[in-house]
Amino acid sequence: MLELVARLELGPMFRALMRNKIGALLIALQIALTLTIMVNAIFMMQERSQQMARASGLDETNTFYLSNTVFAQNYNLKTGLQQDLQRIRQTPGVVDATQINAIPLSGGGWSMGLQTKPGDDIEGTGTAVYMVDEHGINALGVELIAGENFQNSDIGWREEGSTKWPPKTIISQALAEALFEGDWKNALGKTVYIENHQPVQIIGIIKTLQAPWNGWNGVERSMLVPQQLDNKGSRFFIRTEPGRRDELMPLIEKMLAESDRGRIIRNVTSMEQTRDKSYQEHQATNTILLTVIIVLTLITGFGIVGLAMFSINRRTRQIGTRRALGASQWQVMRYFMLENLLISFAGVILGAAGAVGLNIWLVATFSMSPLSPVLLVIGVVALLIVGQLAVSYPALVASKISPATATRGRA
Amino acid sequence: MFSYYVKLAYLSCKRTWGMTLLMVCAIGLGIGASMTTITVNYLMSANPIPHKSEQLFYVQMDSWEPNNTYDDNGDAPTQLTYRDATYLWQAQKAKRQSIQSGMAAVIEPADKEVLPFMVQGRANSADFFPMFDVPFLYGSGWDHQADLKKERVIVINAELNERLFGGKDSTGQTVRMAGEDYKVTGVIDRWNPKPRFYDTSTGSFNDVEDVFVPFSLITEQKFGRSGNTNCWKPTESGFQAFLDSECIWVQLWVELPTAQDKDAYFSFMNAYAKEQHQYGRFARTDNNKLRDVMQWLEYAEVVSDDASMMMAMSLMFLLVCLLNTVGLLLAKFLGKASEIGVRQALGASRNDLFIQHLIESGCIGLAGGLLGLILALLGLEAIKAMYGDWIRDLAQLDFTLVAMAIGLAIVSALLAGLYPTWRACQVQPSVQLKSQ
Numbered sequence: 001m002l003e004l005v006a007r008l009e010l011g012p013m014f015r016a017l018m019r020n021k022i023g024a025l026l027i028a029l030q031i032a033l034t035l036t037i038m039v040n041a042i043f044m045m046q047e048r049s050q051q052m053a054r055a056s057g058l059d060e061t062n063t064f065y066l067s068n069t070v071f072a073q074n075y076n077l078k079t080g081l082q083q084d085l086q087r088i089r090q091t092p093g094v095v096d097a098t099q100i101n102a103i104p105l106s107g108g109g110w111s112m113g114l115q116t117k118p119g120d121d122i123e124g125t126g127t128a129v130y131m132v133d134e135h136g137i138n139a140l141g142v143e144l145i146a147g148e149n150f151q152n153s154d155i156g157w158r159e160e161g162s163t164k165w166p167p168k169t170i171i172s173q174a175l176a177e178a179l180f181e182g183d184w185k186n187a188l189g190k191t192v193y194i195e196n197h198q199p200v201q202i203i204g205i206i207k208t209l210q211a212p213w214n215g216w217n218g219v220e221r222s223m224l225v226p227q228q229l230d231n232k233g234s235r236f237f238i239r240t241e242p243g244r245r246d247e248l249m250p251l252i253e254k255m256l257a258e259s260d261r262g263r264i265i266r267n268v269t270s271m272e273q274t275r276d277k278s279y280q281e282h283q284a285t286n287t288i289l290l291t292v293i294i295v296l297t298l299i300t301g302f303g304i305v306g307l308a309m310f311s312i313n314r315r316t317r318q319i320g321t322r323r324a325l326g327a328s329q330w331q332v333m334r335y336f337m338l339e340n341l342l343i344s345f346a347g348v349i350l351g352a353a354g355a356v357g358l359n360i361w362l363v364a365t366f367s368m369s370p371l372s373p374v375l376l377v378i379g380v381v382a383l384l385i386v387g388q389l390a391v392s393y394p395a396l397v398a399s400k401i402s403p404a405t406a407t408r409g410r411a
Numbered sequence: 412m413f414s415y416y417v418k419l420a421y422l423s424c425k426r427t428w429g430m431t432l433l434m435v436c437a438i439g440l441g442i443g444a445s446m447t448t449i450t451v452n453y454l455m456s457a458n459p460i461p462h463k464s465e466q467l468f469y470v471q472m473d474s475w476e477p478n479n480t481y482d483d484n485g486d487a488p489t490q491l492t493y494r495d496a497t498y499l500w501q502a503q504k505a506k507r508q509s510i511q512s513g514m515a516a517v518i519e520p521a522d523k524e525v526l527p528f529m530v531q532g533r534a535n536s537a538d539f540f541p542m543f544d545v546p547f548l549y550g551s552g553w554d555h556q557a558d559l560k561k562e563r564v565i566v567i568n569a570e571l572n573e574r575l576f577g578g579k580d581s582t583g584q585t586v587r588m589a590g591e592d593y594k595v596t597g598v599i600d601r602w603n604p605k606p607r608f609y610d611t612s613t614g615s616f617n618d619v620e621d622v623f624v625p626f627s628l629i630t631e632q633k634f635g636r637s638g639n640t641n642c643w644k645p646t647e648s649g650f651q652a653f654l655d656s657e658c659i660w661v662q663l664w665v666e667l668p669t670a671q672d673k674d675a676y677f678s679f680m681n682a683y684a685k686e687q688h689q690y691g692r693f694a695r696t697d698n699n700k701l702r703d704v705m706q707w708l709e710y711a712e713v714v715s716d717d718a719s720m721m722m723a724m725s726l727m728f729l730l731v732c733l734l735n736t737v738g739l740l741l742a743k744f745l746g747k748a749s750e751i752g753v754r755q756a757l758g759a760s761r762n763d764l765f766i767q768h769l770i771e772s773g774c775i776g777l778a779g780g781l782l783g784l785i786l787a788l789l790g791l792e793a794i795k796a797m798y799g800d801w802i803r804d805l806a807q808l809d810f811t812l813v814a815m816a817i818g819l820a821i822v823s824a825l826l827a828g829l830y831p832t833w834r835a836c837q838v839q840p841s842v843q844l845k846s847q
Binding site for chain 2: 022023026027029030033034036037040041044069071072073121123159160161162163164195196197198232233264266277280281283284285287288289292295296299300302303306307310311313314362365366
């Protein structure tokens with residue numbers, strides 16, 4: 001070990017560093033801060049990317065929806081709705097359509113609590129509520145993994161202001177797991193309670209269907225309720241054959257708008273647009289974080305280049321002397337590379353502590369989750385490599401200094 | 412002397428242009444990033460109604476479940492039940508009070524060629540307009556009697572007035588909305604408080620509504636409510652049952668000019684809670700809140716976590732850039748040791764040298780600051796493009812911010828230059844001259 005230290009000239013290198021403490025300290029501090037920021041920024045990006053990668057359960061590429069707002073007086077809402085749905089379903093290229101009260105990931109919707117026993121003082125499990133008819137599952141493109149779909153006879157009208165719930169429901173696997181202690185298969189056929197006392201039977205389970213709120217920790221919990229609303233404002237959710245969505249969106253909007261002038265059709269939006277909008281802030285934040293990481297690394301890298309160039313300029317004569325005394329080009333280069341490694345090492349140790357510290361603060365202030373150690377290790381290695389890459393050019397310049405410089409005066 | 416030093420700084424920077432460029436870029440990037448995030452945070456946490464924010468209070472009453480508090484911190488709900496809000500409003504115990512909720516309806520323009528369209532509105536009581544100093548282009552709001560008599564009156568914004576009446580004074584005209592005629596009492600001039608403090612429940616930075624109608628009309632059920640509704644207790648079917656329910660969806664603001672007014676109103680609220688407690692409501696009678704505008708905005712957390720996190724990150728980024736600059740300046744000034752030695756030998760005092768090099772750092776700081784300002788403008792444009800419409804008014808530099816950016820740049824550069832300058836002045840002339 002000692003032999004290695006002697007061979008790598010660590011002793012003289014350390015003493016030389018001590019003579020220019022401030023310069024070395026500045027680089028080490030820069031590396032430490034860079035690591036602190038980099039690791040936490042990457043971690044924040046990862047968290048967001050994971051959220052964005054979650055499946056909504058819908059056939060996102062082939063679905064869209066629109067709002068239908070009735071303003072005419074004496075408008076027969078029930079007949080109007082049935083006619084509209086029939087017209088949409090008969091349009092060539094449409095797979096299926098349903099009326100729905102809320103759109104997944106859109107930010108606005110209904111939620112209720114479900115409980116396995118009736119009673120006032122029981123805290124229910126929160127879930128998003130989607131009111132659909134027997135076409136709901138097909139129109140959304142969700143996968144039924146157990147039980148059965150609603151029948152046409154199950155579908156009832158929900159009058160405005162009603163608080164009565166129909167006796168059947170289809171729930172998402174995540175909701176089933178939350179209600180029945182992780183055993184979702186056990187949920188099928190069971191009765192649960194809504195509004196504390198009203199019994200509802202689970203007749204089917206769907207694999208995934210996300211709630212309207214992407215930031216909610218129960219986003220995977222949702223239930224389908226066999227009801228149609230006779231409100232003045234309603235939404236139709238439409239699924240098309242693959243590749244025909246963009247062509248059908250304006251077509252159906254026009255068809256509906258012209259078929260009846262007592263209402264307006266608005267917000268014709270595809271599910272893909274809804275997803276983009278839903279995660280717009282996540283996406284933007286990630287872009288900014290990525291830019292910060294890149295620029296920061298560049299600044300630190302160039303800072304290392306600048307300071308190394310300066311220190312080499314100042315030591316031109318010493319380097320020349322060393323060369324004249326028999327040091328090879330490689331030995332000179334190695335000296336500067338190692339010197340940088342030594343400084344970087346001090347920097348990353350300090351930076352690792354800083355990264356953990358910043359993370360603890362972020363966790364406490366912004367309810368983020370704790371950092372993964374693997375990421376920290378990757379960050380450390382990455383910065384050591386950046387340091388080596390940055391110093392390699394100045395080191396190369398140093399190695400090219402001619403031994404003759406020693407005998408000349410100041411360059 | 413000053414201009415001579417600036418000239419020296421220029422020559423020195425030109426000689427080591429690579430290093431100078433690096434320093435200017437580092438400061439510029441650091442300032443640019445910080446100013447971008449500081450701007451967004453500064454505007455997000457701005458006081459939207461500075462002259463009376465301490466007199467306007469948001470009323471919170473804890474009508475929530477007996478066994479569970481509304482949120483994990485045990486705070487009172489963020490909205491009121493219809494019955495509590497109307498009781499407090501009808502009591503008229505404050506100088507002014509605005510009971511309100513969101514609404515939406517379809518407007519049918521008189522011109523049959525124009526398609527009907529949807530508007531977002533607010534159902535509020537008469538005091539809303541004088542309380543929040545709403546500026547009027549034409550006419551005014553309605554009076555308390557109109558609230559009580561449920562008159563079909565409407566206040567519209569300038570944009571809608573342009574669309575419906577071609578921008579002319581439309582007071583006295585009618586607007587057909589949700590199948591009924593509403594008489595226009597006033598047109599609001601440009602008014603877009605950010606944050607939209609009077610209702611943070613549906614987007615703190617949303618634009619002001621298109622129309623305003625009396626809150627009392629809500630019971631007529633002609634137009635739809637909008638906004639958040641939260642219920643903890645099952646209710647019977649029907650609208651009357653909903654109005655009588657424990658669902659929270661109404662907001663109440665009160666204007667209380669003095670501390671005594673506030674205390675009196677708070678006692679009044681608590682007395683009401685105690686009275687209701689006797690009928691089996693208000694399990695927690697001492698958990699009511701009266702927050703003024705800034706306290707309410709802080710409680711409602713209108714400054715997003717992302718924005719504060721970014722600001723923390725960018726300030727650390729600026730610190731890295733400054734460390735970088737310190738290192739490079741140090742290198743640069745020490746590289747001039749022989750020149751400094753010569754100057755000293757020719758009679759320059761340490762003081763002269765100190766000022767000379769501080770000016771050089773200051774110039775680099777100024778250049779960096781200007782670059783930073785440009786980068787901040789670009790950064791804000793990028794933020795507008797990436798985050799969408801709602802951030803539009805939060806990504807604008809005003810005079811204060813521009814001054815702050817330049818100040819920050821110069822102060823940072825001088826701070827960064829301080830140590831290297833001091834080191835440069837420690838140069839021993841004899842040593843330098845000997846080594847020549």
